[in-house]
Amino acid sequence: MSALNDFATWEPLLRLLRSAHAEKLAAPGGYVAGVIGRGSSTVPLKWRSPEPGRASLLSDYQAQHDAIRRVRAVVPDTGSGGVAFTVEIAPEGRAVLRLFDLGPAAGSGPGNAHPRVLVRVEGAVPEPWRRRPEPVPGVRSAPSVDPEALERTLRERIPGAIGATEEEIAAAEARLGVALPEEVKVLYRVTRARWEDWGGHEEAESVHAAVGFELSSLDHLAVFDASSRYFSWEHGAMEVSVTLPDAAVQDLVGSPGWIVIGGTGFGDQVAVDLTPGPRGHLGQVIVVDHEQSIGACLLAESLTDLVANPGRDWSARRSWDRLPFVARVHHRGVPSVEAAAHPDLEVLNLGVWDGEPFSLAPVLALPRLRTLSASRGTLADPREVGRLSGLEFVALTPEDWRVLLDAGAVPHSLSAAAITVNGDRDPRRTIALANEILALWDRPLITETVVHGDLGPLPTSGPESTAGRGGEPQPPRPAGERQGLGRVLPGLPGTPEPGPGPGADG
Incomplete structure (x- = not known):
């Protein structure tokens, strides 16, 4: 046992x-x-x-x-x-x-025993985590790139440092699967940044001060790709990845061209960017904020620029949580589904609403809509969800799921879904509902x-x-098996009551 x-x-x-x-x-x-x-x-x-x-x-x-x-x-x-x-x-x-x-195939919700997220496609990830960097024709290194000046400045600031050999640099490139920019090679030719090479914290701090961030050793260089950022379906499906024409850094979860060479000391990663945005430069220095799920911030156009002008600030603020990419319809946000409808809309959230419930008719034909989250009482006809053929994720209340299941209208395009539970609701009823959805998908x-x-x-x-x-x-x-589920509800012959065991959600 x-x-x-x-x-x-x-x-x-x-x-x-x-x-x-x-x-x-x-x-x-x-x-x-x-x-x-x-x-x-x-x-x-x-x-x-x-x-x-x-x-x-x-x-x-x-x-x-x-x-x-x-x-x-x-x-x-x-x-x-x-x-x-x-x-x-x-x-x-x-x-x-x-x-x-x-x-x-199931995960619990935050802070309770209810099954929250149900995964239909094993190993599937939200769309932003699948987004890859776009090629930028004509991208170049910044005018400030000057490997000789960079090396001269670093040797002046950290005299006697032990540098990496060409063989060690080549081995790092082979491990990463990328060719390092010349500035990065110069940096590690001056110091390989191994802790055992330093006499203690004081010497380490002097190296960090010389380069403008906490430098990682050559042995710890890493690629920051999409797998480097944690995701949950509930959170990730509500995010969008949008790179505008004037962006210096591509708005990505991660990139095979983000090579982490250190950190800020506060959990954020410092990387050189080999896949810059339309207005960026090859080999620019970026910061990947540990509190953000998508994007990175430009720190300097080159390592030469950063070392020559240390102590600069950066900001990870993003503005894609808004129209036309994300629409949050509620009593203090977007006033209607009609107002949210736009060809670029990816995420539609129907939040707290005191008025009449909404029809989804204005967004049924939108080409990029992939996520729908609807709070209690916001859908005039939950069966319309089944007509959103491009949905990969949907979050609905148990009541709306009941309507959708009874109508046989659960979208076939879903990769994952969530049951949104509010208030003091018996988790056994939610589990029975979750199993009904999982059975429909032939999932465990x-x-x-x-x-x-x-x-x-x-x-x-x-x-x-x-x-x-x-x-x-x-x-x-x-869970939810009818054997021994409880007595029959008065007036509803044959309907199990979720008393001592889980019952059908209604």
Whole structure:
């Protein structure tokens, strides 16, 4: 029996949850839900505040920390969001713990146990992550490029530095698969920037000051391509990659021509750019902001320019989160779908709206529309989503998904989708809906394992007892399976109620 499915593994956490949510659990149908992953967890426990005048101590939340760590230690390292769970605990102590294995096709939402993103195409990424640099005819190095002046300045600033050999530079080029610009070769001929060559932090700081950034060693040069930036479908599908004619840097997630040679010291990457924008220069120096998903900022037109004029500022501000590429229709944004319609529109977001719901008719024929996100009550007819033949990602409420599924109108072009859940909604119902979508796509379903145990009566005073009587798990089954789902709802013959188990979303 897997330790993850052993009631004893969960017992300390369940006792804390019962103590924190006794009233909710005692109510009819009451449950508590959460997610525990290898790297992070979302568990509804209140952390004890320190006494006024002192800092928090580990002892303030040791019990919570130990209980979560006990489970986390046995969560499989599968790269998914972790294990989602719900638990029901009767007043006398009988506990029903449901563990949901999201599998390779589903991911949990931020901060809750609901399955959020469903992936139809294995390995697919949002369109901006597929965008490659465009060739720029006639692109040249900047007039300021002067390898001799660069070398002379660097040797004056860092005398006695150990430089790389031509063989070492050639080996770096072979590893990267690109020919390095002459300025970069000059830089590393002066100093190969290995830590063991420096006497300590003071010498390292002198090198960084000489070049204008924290220089990486020749051995650590790297290509910053699209795979270098993390993405989630929910976030990535809402982004756009647009390079305008006057741009110095192409608006990309990454490029095979962005060669990282150092950093700013604040998590941002400094790179030489071999795929510049229409107004850029070959070998220009750019900064890739770690807080941005797309784009980079011009730092200097050349390494010669940067070394000669250090201490310059840069800004990573982008303005593509606007019309005509992205339209956010809500009570303080774009006033209508008609106003959002444009041939260049890629992302349409229907946000909080107090008026009549929208028809999608004005955008049905747009050639580039690939992402639709619609909040509750914003779609006049969810079936129109099925007529958007170019969609690769859609985020809808459970209610709109129900209409779309019943009409057989789920777009065939989707690579991924999301179920947008707001408020206190039973995750078991969302899981049943997610499995219906996954089954339509012939994708692996979310499975459920039920573990029974007994915590005994809730003590009337004193801390929760750590003694328990354990339990035996039931084998996994697809979540939402009709067997044993609950009683029949009055007035709806044959419809399972999502009581102790997940039911069909409605």
